[in-house]
Amino acid sequence: MSKPLEILLLDDEVIVGKRLKPALGSIGCNVEVFQDPELAVKRIAEKDFDIVVTDIYMDGMDGLQVLELVHEKLPRTKVIMITGYAMISLAREAMEKGAFDFIAKPFKPDDLRAVIAKAAKALGFSIEFNPKSVRG
């Protein structure tokens, strides 16, 4: 593992960022957390991220727009959508627009870790991920 996986996490829920930063850090990812989509988009323009994890419903800009912006800039970046409004139509739209995966809230840290591991594999990274948290 030469280079850590660069991840941008965008969710207007503060706690999501607070909890997921260490959760993903523990599997060797470098996580930057944003609550404001505008700031996140700015950061994406500055830096190339391997993975972008974004909420769909946010004030100002929605996750699908972020997805489009990310792919415009760097098509290889994997975008993972998370949302509380888990509807099939929404998931389908996200996947059609090229999202890597779609996670419905509420999820456990391991659920995201598993998806991230899958994405890392697709990107050619390998991250050690053994689900260790208590199930259920």
Added chain:
Amino acid sequence: MPGTDRPVLETKRNDNESGETTQAVYDHMADIHDAQKTLLSRKHFSVRNQIYLGNVLVFLFALVMVLVLTLNNNQVQKRLKFLEFVNDFSSEIQQARRYEKNYFLYGTNLNDAKENIHLAESIFTTKSEEFSELLGGQFARQEIFSKIGAYKTLLEQLYQRGQKDQNNFHVTPFSKEIELKLRGYGKEILTSAQTMITLEKKTLEKTLSRSRYIHIYSILILLVFLAINTYLLVSRLYSTLNRFAAYAKRIASGDFRPILPQRNFRDEFTDLAIAINEMIKEIDLREAVLIQTHKMKAIGTLTAGVAHEINNPLNNIMLTVHMLLEDYHELSEEEIMEMLKDVAAETDRSKKIIRNLLDFARESTSTMESFDLSILLKDTVHLLENQIRFSGIQVDLQFAENFPKIHGDAQKVQQVFVNLLLNALDASIKGSKIQVIGTLGDTGDSVKVSVIDYGQGIPKHVLPSVFDPFFTTKSKGKGTGLGLSVSQGIIAKHGGTLTVKSEEGRGSCFTITFPIINFPEIHTFSL
């Protein structure tokens, strides 16, 4: 335990439907019951009775008329007979006098004169008793009798003497003397007969003209009476039918107050009023069920929003708890405390998300109270927060300063606004806005709240039917077509109106007008 509230709600509804709903909608049931009792407690005077009474009166009047006319006719007949009698009598006398004259002039036979006077006497004897009243009493009759007698005696005398002395007896001085006397009596009898005839003719004319007047007046009186009777009957039917037409209109517009007694008697229309009140009761019950059904539908929509929104705090709790479990031993006490506080805060947030919906869903007996529409609208927008956020639409509330309170059932009014706002959200496109504007009515005794969206609008040909029950433009399964109809019903019960203006492609504006405070109380309201 929020989860248990729904089933409780359902069972309550079922109880209500089985007969206890009497209190469900604005306490109309008690009013209807009162109205029915008052309607029945009045004196009975049916239309049928009025018709009967009119006919009986006409019949009695006609009967009296016939009696009077019959009596009058009898009198006429009697007088005619009397005239005939006097005529006969006087013609016999005249005949007798003619023969008598001939006798004196030419010495002809006296027998004919005798016969005539005899006939006259017999006519008078047989008939005079019958007409003694018309003759002017016994005295007058007696007088005529005596005169006839005297005449007869003179004739007899003349005859007897004439038999003895055949030749030219009629020119003797004796005869001349008798002739004078005879002439005197004859003249007197004829004169009194003539007088009687003249008098009698006058009286007969009077009686006849009286009969004519009786005819004319009685027919006039009868006509007037019939006219009055018809007028009373027609105006009674007409005004009552008009009143009932107005009731029907009122009920159709959703005003389910019962029909109250307006006259001080009871008739066939009372039965109709009672039947209509029963109908109102049924419609009211059904409306209550409709309102509840529609509310359930709205709750369903809102629940979907809440179910999604609740995922956010739930996710926060889940992530935090799992991280606690994972890293518990590596975390400092401070970090653990912070995470626990987060969990506590997020559970609180969940509760708040559900509480609004539960408040809205809770079925309470409808209570009339004074409330502030601007606060109600704020709460309503809060209740719809998830839907609003989900559709990416901004909702602006603009209420005038010191917005007056209105009187009514706040829960039901909120249901109306939930419905209007959900419709507006449905019609709007992402990124547009919805305005809720509260203003004072033009006359100052009402308030207006308009819900304006800039969405697709309502096509012109559809606009007149948007308030019809079960009318919907939404796809099958999405809309019940009850929302606006139920809303209009609720507003009508508050004495207000719900109107719509819309332009296809530009947006729609639904305006509700409420009367301020003086919500029409059933007891002070007279139909």
